[in-house]
Amino acid sequence: MNKFLKTLIAGATLAAVAGTASAQQFKPEDQIQWRQSAYQVMAWNMQRIKFNVEGQYNKDEVVKAANTIAAIANSGMGSLYGPGTDKGKGWHNTAVKPAFFTNGQKVGELAMAFTKEANEMSKVAAAGDAAAAKAQFGKLGQTCKACHDDFKAKD
Amino acid sequence: MNKFLKTLIAGATLAAVAGTASAQQFKPEDQIQWRQSAYQVMAWNMQRIKFNVEGQYNKDEVVKAANTIAAIANSGMGSLYGPGTDKGKGWHNTAVKPAFFTNGQKVGELAMAFTKEANEMSKVAAAGDAAAAKAQFGKLGQTCKACHDDFKAKD
Numbered sequence: 001m002n003k004f005l006k007t008l009i010a011g012a013t014l015a016a017v018a019g020t021a022s023a024q025q026f027k028p029e030d031q032i033q034w035r036q037s038a039y040q041v042m043a044w045n046m047q048r049i050k051f052n053v054e055g056q057y058n059k060d061e062v063v064k065a066a067n068t069i070a071a072i073a074n075s076g077m078g079s080l081y082g083p084g085t086d087k088g089k090g091w092h093n094t095a096v097k098p099a100f101f102t103n104g105q106k107v108g109e110l111a112m113a114f115t116k117e118a119n120e121m122s123k124v125a126a127a128g129d130a131a132a133a134k135a136q137f138g139k140l141g142q143t144c145k146a147c148h149d150d151f152k153a154k155d
Numbered sequence: 156m157n158k159f160l161k162t163l164i165a166g167a168t169l170a171a172v173a174g175t176a177s178a179q180q181f182k183p184e185d186q187i188q189w190r191q192s193a194y195q196v197m198a199w200n201m202q203r204i205k206f207n208v209e210g211q212y213n214k215d216e217v218v219k220a221a222n223t224i225a226a227i228a229n230s231g232m233g234s235l236y237g238p239g240t241d242k243g244k245g246w247h248n249t250a251v252k253p254a255f256f257t258n259g260q261k262v263g264e265l266a267m268a269f270t271k272e273a274n275e276m277s278k279v280a281a282a283g284d285a286a287a288a289k290a291q292f293g294k295l296g297q298t299c300k301a302c303h304d305d306f307k308a309k310d
């Protein structure tokens with residue numbers, strides 16, 4: 001399976017259409033709560049990185065934060081967008097737009113870009129250069145924003 | 156710094172006493188919400204592993220799940236137990252018991268045991284043997300339970 005196809009699957013489209021094992025296994029409200037939790041864990045770690053690249057740089061903190069984001073990026077969150085999760089409540093009502101479930105190619109592209117930059121953030125963090133980490137943090141943030149702009153409803 | 160001391164820090168005690176950079180930076184309600192989110196992401200991934208070791212084993216799924224748990228185990232969650240987080244609400248009222256904040260050595264030991272077994276789960280998952288994964292999943296679950304028994308209030 002090529003990388004693009006893999007990412008399409010990770011990116012929820014095929015999961016949403018066909019239903020993965022875990023999508024079939026887990027209740028829609030659990031899937032929504034878990035994906036909302038995963039985004040919060042990423043938000044925590046993005047803020048940790050921001051705090052470091054804008055202030056006193058602590059390599060160990062940035063490594064931990066970047067590795068956590070990368071692990072979630074590679075976790076297969078697509079399976080948390082299974083059938084019946086287009087509406088409903090986890091911790092709160094889902095913010096996903098209906099278009100997420102009908103724009104598989106775009107979702108896949110955005111997911112692939114995010115995963116690529118998250119993995120790169122992890123590598124850059126390990127190298128320990130604060131300026132490079134700041135630049136990569138900016139790139140990573142752009143891939144979050146790109147998906148939010150298209151597929152996350154405003155508060 | 157030796158491994159035990161590192162884990163003590165990861166295990167929240169020194170973070171709670173001295174306040175780490177992120178504990179000082181982030182609001183108590185954010186710290187509580189983020190740690191509750193992190194536990195939910197671990198719950199999702201524990202259930203994914205359970206589903207695989209009790210049913211049809213998919214190595215790739217277990218690897219992703221185990222790596223996500225290990226990354227969170229190594230993320231430095233101790234910093235999310237900063238001053239003012241012994242009570243209060245994230246997604247819901249915190250379930251942490253007051254004793255968590257006054258039993259540093261025990262918390263450190265439990266955190267070290269959990270991180271050890273989470274890292275081992277990741278290695279075992281990569282090796283791909285279903286029976287070994289099931290055994291390690293059991294060990295890992297025991298380290299979760301040990302901490303819940305002592306420091307998590309019942310619903």
